[in-house]
Amino acid sequence: MPAAKSPKTKRSQIKSSQGNSADTAARELLRRAYRTMLEARLLEEKLAALYRSGKIVGGVFLGRGQEALSVALGVHLRRGDIYAPLIRDQAGRLAFGDTILDTLRTYLGSSLGSMRGRDGNIHRGRPSEGYHAMISHLGAMVSTVCGGLVAKRFRGEKSAVGATCIGEGGTSTGSFHEGMNMAAVENLPLVVVVANNQYSYSTPNDRQFACSDLLSKATGYGVVGHRATGNDLLDCLGVIGEAVAAARRGEGPQLVVADLLRLVGHGEHDDASYIPEAMKKSPLGRDCLELARQSLIEREWLSKEEAVSWHEAVEKEVEETSSKVLREPPPDPAEEDWNAFASPSLGRNL
Amino acid sequence: MSSITYLEAIRLAQQRALKEDPRVFIYGQDVGVFGGAFKATKNLSKEFPGRVLDAPISEDAMVGLAIGAAVEGMRPIVEMQFADFSTCGFNQIVNQAATLHYRTGIPCPIVVRLPSGGTPGSGPFHSQSMEAIYAHYPGLVVMTPATVEDAYTMLLEAVALEDPVIFCEHKFLYYHLKAESLPATVGEALPFGKARIARPGRDATIVAYSAMVHEALAAAEELIQDGYDIEVVDLRTVRPIDTDTILASVARTGRLLVVGEAWPWGGVAAEVISRVATEGFGLLDAPPQRLNAKETPVPYHPALWGTHRPTASSVANSLRQLLEL
Numbered sequence: 104m105p106a107a108k109s110p111k112t113k114r115s116q117i118k119s120s121q122g123n124s125a126d127t128a129a130r131e132l133l134r135r136a137y138r139t140m141l142e143a144r145l146l147e148e149k150l151a152a153l154y155r156s157g158k159i160v161g162g163v164f165l166g167r168g169q170e171a172l173s174v175a176l177g178v179h180l181r182r183g184d185i186y187a188p189l190i191r192d193q194a195g196r197l198a199f200g201d202t203i204l205d206t207l208r209t210y211l212g213s214s215l216g217s218m219r220g221r222d223g224n225i226h227r228g229r230p231s232e233g234y235h236a237m238i239s240h241l242g243a244m245v246s247t248v249c250g251g252l253v254a255k256r257f258r259g260e261k262s263a264v265g266a267t268c269i270g271e272g273g274t275s276t277g278s279f280h281e282g283m284n285m286a287a288v289e290n291l292p293l294v295v296v297v298a299n300n301q302y303s304y305s306t307p308n309d310r311q312f313a314c315s316d317l318l319s320k321a322t323g324y325g326v327v328g329h330r331a332t333g334n335d336l337l338d339c340l341g342v343i344g345e346a347v348a349a350a351r352r353g354e355g356p357q358l359v360v361a362d363l364l365r366l367v368g369h370g371e372h373d374d375a376s377y378i379p380e381a382m383k384k385s386p387l388g389r390d391c392l393e394l395a396r397q398s399l400i401e402r403e404w405l406s407k408e409e410a411v412s413w414h415e416a417v418e419k420e421v422e423e424t425s426s427k428v429l430r431e432p433p434p435d436p437a438e439e440d441w442n443a444f445a446s447p448s449l450g451r452n453l
Numbered sequence: 454m455s456s457i458t459y460l461e462a463i464r465l466a467q468q469r470a471l472k473e474d475p476r477v478f479i480y481g482q483d484v485g486v487f488g489g490a491f492k493a494t495k496n497l498s499k500e501f502p503g504r505v506l507d508a509p510i511s512e513d514a515m516v517g518l519a520i521g522a523a524v525e526g527m528r529p530i531v532e533m534q535f536a537d538f539s540t541c542g543f544n545q546i547v548n549q550a551a552t553l554h555y556r557t558g559i560p561c562p563i564v565v566r567l568p569s570g571g572t573p574g575s576g577p578f579h580s581q582s583m584e585a586i587y588a589h590y591p592g593l594v595v596m597t598p599a600t601v602e603d604a605y606t607m608l609l610e611a612v613a614l615e616d617p618v619i620f621c622e623h624k625f626l627y628y629h630l631k632a633e634s635l636p637a638t639v640g641e642a643l644p645f646g647k648a649r650i651a652r653p654g655r656d657a658t659i660v661a662y663s664a665m666v667h668e669a670l671a672a673a674e675e676l677i678q679d680g681y682d683i684e685v686v687d688l689r690t691v692r693p694i695d696t697d698t699i700l701a702s703v704a705r706t707g708r709l710l711v712v713g714e715a716w717p718w719g720g721v722a723a724e725v726i727s728r729v730a731t732e733g734f735g736l737l738d739a740p741p742q743r744l745n746a747k748e749t750p751v752p753y754h755p756a757l758w759g760t761h762r763p764t765a766s767s768v769a770n771s772l773r774q775l776l777e778l
C-alpha cells in the first residue's frame with residue numbers, strides 16, 4: 104500500500120487540468136477493474152484445473168484474454184441496472200456482484216448454488232437482482248434485456264440501463280438482429296458489447312459475416328456505435344463508460360465492438376489449434392491482464408508488491424472457496440419436486 | 454349486452470386485464486391504433502395509452518421482451534398475428550419462458566395469444582394448431598377455450614397465472630360463436646385446469662377441445678337418431694390435462710373417441726389415449742379411437758380443407774364405428 108501513495112501525488116501533478124477527485128475516481132475504477140480481472144483469471148484457472156481433474160460435470164468455457172472488455176461493462180453498471188452476460192464474462196459478472204463462491208458452486212454442481220444443480224457453468228444468474236441467467240441460444244438475451252428496460256420504463260424508472268454481451272458469431276443470429284432492431288425502435292437504454300475475438304468456435308470471421316466492419320451494423324440499426332481496443336483496459340473503460348453514460352442519458356441503444364482474441368480454446372476441451380500463430384503473436388493476442396497490470400504500475404496506481412499481494416490473496420480465496428464447495432452436497436433427486444411450474448396448483452396432474 | 458362473439462370476449466378480457474392490473478400490457482404486430490389483424494385489441498390503445506404497443510415483425514424478440522418484462526414484474530400479453538408465426542418465437546417460448554422458473558426460481562407470467570386453427574381459404578401457413586407442440590414442454594400452460602365464456606374467463610386466468618401461458622384461441626370461433634353475456638367472476642363455474650362435461654351421455658365419450666368441441670356436439674346430436682347418447686368432454690386446457698374428468702367419463706361410457714384439429718402424430722389425442730390406456734384400461738369396452746386432421750399441411754381450398762379436418766359428419770362416422778367395436 105505505501106508505495107501506491109506517492110504516485111497519486113505525482114499523477115495529479117501531471118494531469119493538472121483534472122481535479123484531484125476525478126483522478127482518484129479514475130484510479131479507483133482502474134484498480135477495481137484490474138482486481139476483478141485478476142479474480143476472474145485466477146478463478147477460471149482453477150475451473151480449468153478442476154475440469155482437468157474431472158471434478159466438473161459438463162463443459163468449462165473461459166474468458167481468458169477477454170477480461171478487460173468484460174469487466175469494463177460490469178464496473179459501469181450499478182444496482183437497478185440489468186445485465187445479461189454471456190460465455191466469456193466471468194470478469195463482468197464478478198464486477199456486477201456475482202461471487203467466486205456462487206461461480207464455483209454452479210460449476211461444481213453444489214445444491215447451495217443459485218442454480219441448485221438445475222443448470223450449470225455460465226448459465227447462471229439472479230434475475231430478481233437484474234442479473235439474467237443466459238440461455239445457451241445465442242442472441243436470445245438481447246430482447247430479454249429490452250423487456251426488462253420496457254418494464255422499468257412503465258414504472259417510470261429513468262436512469263437504469265440494460266446491458267448484454269455477445270461474440271461476433273452471435274451477431275449472425277436472427278435473435279440478435281431482432282433484438283437490436285427492437286431496442287432501436289423503442290429507443291431503449293441498452294448497451295450491447297460485441298467481443299469480436301475473430302473465431303466463433305473454429306469458424307473464422309470470413310465465414311461468419313461479409314461486412315468489412317461489424318460496427319457498420321450500428322448504422323443499419325440506427326443506434327450509436329463505439330469501437331474499443333478489446334485488450335486495453337483503459338480504452339475499454341473509457342469507451343464502454345461513455346456508451347453506458349449515453350444510454351443512461353436517454354440517448355438510446357449503444358453498440359460497442361471490440362477486437363481481441365480469446366487466449367484459450369472455445370471450451371477447455373478445445374486447443375484452439377485453428378487460430379494461426381501469427382495472429383496469436385499480433386497485437387490482438389496480447390494479454391489484457393498483463394497490459395492492465397503494466398499500465399497500472401506505470402501510472403504508479405498499483406505497486407509491484409501490491410500486485411503480488413493481490414494475486415496471492417485472490418489465489419487463496421479461490422483455493423479456500425473451492426475446497427469448501429467441493430465438500431458441499433450435490434442436489435438430491437429425492438428432494439427435488441420435479442415441477443417446472445411456478446403456480447402451486449400445477450405440481451400434479453399435468 | 455346483445456350478443457358477444459368469442460373474439461369480442463377476448464377483446465373484453467384484455468380490456469378488463471388492462472383496467473384492473475397496471476402490470477398488464479399488450480405487445481404484437483398491428484395491435485395498437487389499428488387494433489390487431491383480427492381486431493382483438495380494437496380501441497384498447499386509445500383507452501390505455503402507451504400500454505398497447507405495435508411490435509416489429511420479430512416474434513423471437515417479442516417473446517423475449519415479454520419474458521424480460523415479466524422478470525421485472527410486468528404481465529405482458531403477446532399477440533401473435535397467427536399461431537403459425539409463433540414458430541419464429543419458438544426458441545424464446547420453449548427455451549427461455551418455459552425454463553425460467555425451473556432454473557432460477559423466478560416465475561415467467563407471460564401470455565402468448567395464438568390465433569389458431571383453420572378457416573376456409575387460409576392454407577398451410579395461417580391455419581395451424583400448435584397446442585401439442587407447446588404442451589410438450591414442461592413449464593408451459595396451454596389453454597384451448599371452446600366457448601365465448603371460456604375465452605373470456607380463461608384469458609383473465611392466464612394473465613393472473615404465475616406461469617407462461619400459450620393461449621390458443623380459435624379463429625373459426627371468432628365470429629361464429631356468440632353468447633348473451635359474460636361471467637362477472639373468473640374461475641367460479643370451473644376452476645382453472647378442470648375439464649367440462651359439455652354434454653352428458655352414457656354410450657361413448659368424445660374428448661375434444663377448442664373448435665372440435667362444436668363438431669363433437671353436432672355429431673352427438675346426429676347420433677341421437679341412431680339411439681345413442683354421447684358424452685362430450687371439453688378439455689379447456691390441454692396442459693394441465695384433466696385426466697380425472699376424462700377417466701370418470703370413460704368409466705360411465707366404456708368407449709372413447711378423441712377428436713383434435715391438429716395432426717395425430719404425438720398429439721393431444723395421443724396423450725389422452727395413452728393416459729386412458731395406462732390408467733383406465735379396465736374401464737374400456739372397446740379400443741380407444743382418435744380422429745385428427747389428415748397428415749398433410751392444411752390445404753388452402755375450402756373443398757379440401759373441409760375434408761382435411763374432422764367435421765361433425767366425420768366425427769359421427771367415427772362414433773358409429775366405435776360403437777360397433
Ligand SMILES: Cc1ncc(C[n+]2csc(CCOP(=O)(O)OP(=O)(O)O)c2C)c(N)n1
Binds near residue numbers: 274298369
Ligand atoms: C443459436 C446457437 N447456435 C449454436 C450454438 C453453439 N455455440 C455455442 S458458442 C458458439 C460459438 C460462439 O461464437 P461467438 O458468438 O463468436 O462467441 P465466442 O465463443 O467467440 O465468445 C456456438 C456456435 C449456440 N450456443 N447458440
